[in-house]
Amino acid sequence: MQTIYNTLSRLKEPLKPIVPGRVSMYVCGPTVYDYFHIGNARTFTVFDMVYRWLTASGYRVDYARNVTDIDDKIIERANANGEPIGALTERMTAAMHEDFDRLKLLRPTFEPRATQHVAGMLDIIRMLEDKGIAYRAPNGDVYYAVRKFAGYGKLSRKNPDDLIAGERVAVDTNKRDPLDFALWKAAKPQEPHWPSLFGNGRPGWHIECSAMCRAVLGETLDIHGGGWDLQFPHHENEIAQSEGALGHAFVNLWMHAAFLNFDSEKMSKSLGNFFTIREVLNKLNPVRGGEEVRFFLLRGHYRSEINYTYDTLMDAANALMGIYRVLKDVPPAQGIVLDWAHPLAARFKAAMDDDFDTPAAFAVLFELRDEVRRSGDAHLSALLKALGGMIGLLQADPAAFVSGAEASINVQALVDERNAAKKAKDFARADAIRKDLDAMGIVLEDKPGGVTEWRKK
């Protein structure tokens, strides 16, 4: 049985879908104003893994991941670039898809965009106003009265009184309480806006997710996820909005992915210590890079922070290479039905069912790698590939992955020349060629039977 750590209860709980056999999952997606970094990628890779594993486990998963395409940062960036907002968000959404594809992320079932759900947001805001939870402020904004929602703070375990006492809550005379947050922002000159019974304006940040969850997945979700930093205030506010307006439970299981750090500090745009996925991938081999990053990101448990360095990434890449080598040497049998009774398959499943313990699952893959190597068994090799496939790994062509490139005539000519030199016992010449190739990043492997294989480092 699948268990999942629920941020709400701080306990591992069994997954009990509202509709048996089906799982609804919403993950807060990116704000598309810039390329995103490997820390952002971690969260989406984690939930892609969850999506794949639940699907492999037999659930029909309705997976929604939104695109936030209206927001202060987008407006700011578009103005700085001197381009229309729509052009910026289109460009960045396309870039996002490119990056996600390279990391082998599946497209979610639904990818709603905030600007397409403004009516749904206004609907919820109106319900909140009718219940006296939302109010119109003198400046034309509509705010959520946090004190009217009894459960406020239950997710992040923050006490509203403590928050008031803190220094970080900004004072705003338009708000009745400093904790109140904007549901609707009155239109300002040169900003996009929509008509509404609250006047022209645009939505606050948190309301979009409440509206899109409801529109796409329904009023109560099995799973809602996001990065750890979204717990407060974003997810807390989503709960307040949805439960405040609709009057029933919003989400059964809250999942939060831990940070990816750099120099043991959270990687973030505001700290400036980030690497975009593009930068990282451009330093890696084009054939292998995407899967290497994915493997690296899933090597740590999703609730543990991981530290990004080139060395830890290379460590993961070497480990992945070891598995692909075995898949190349022992081609997986075709058309095999996965045998869950196999002890290693059972252990893999047990690890994944236990709150998605990918590090433990990987340990099983390594043991299986050794078994395949030892036995040369194509069925076991197929099992290895199939298990990896359940979390989006090991599906590349092994020969291409190991060589790191499509066959190159240039390299092959040098390899042939070296083999001729070897036959003539001209080892000096043979070594010189190997050294040249090494300088080009090509490593040779002499195999039994006079066959020489090569691969990119």
Next chain:
RNA sequence: GGCGGGUUAGCAAAGUGGCUAUGCAGCGGAUUGCAAAUCCGUCUACGUCGGUUCGAUUCCGGCACCCGCCUCCA
């Protein structure tokens, strides 16, 4: 200040009240013209001080250090 998470061998990273996690690197050996790859073997663990227990890295408490949220943030 409030709340929360963490500290496992050279590095990375799971897990467990008593039974070799695992990966990468290192070292020794086999193999190889030399390498690479592979195989065999092998060395480093559970922050600190107490408590509970027959027994604690694992449970409880104190301490130290690190990190996060409380403001946009994956």
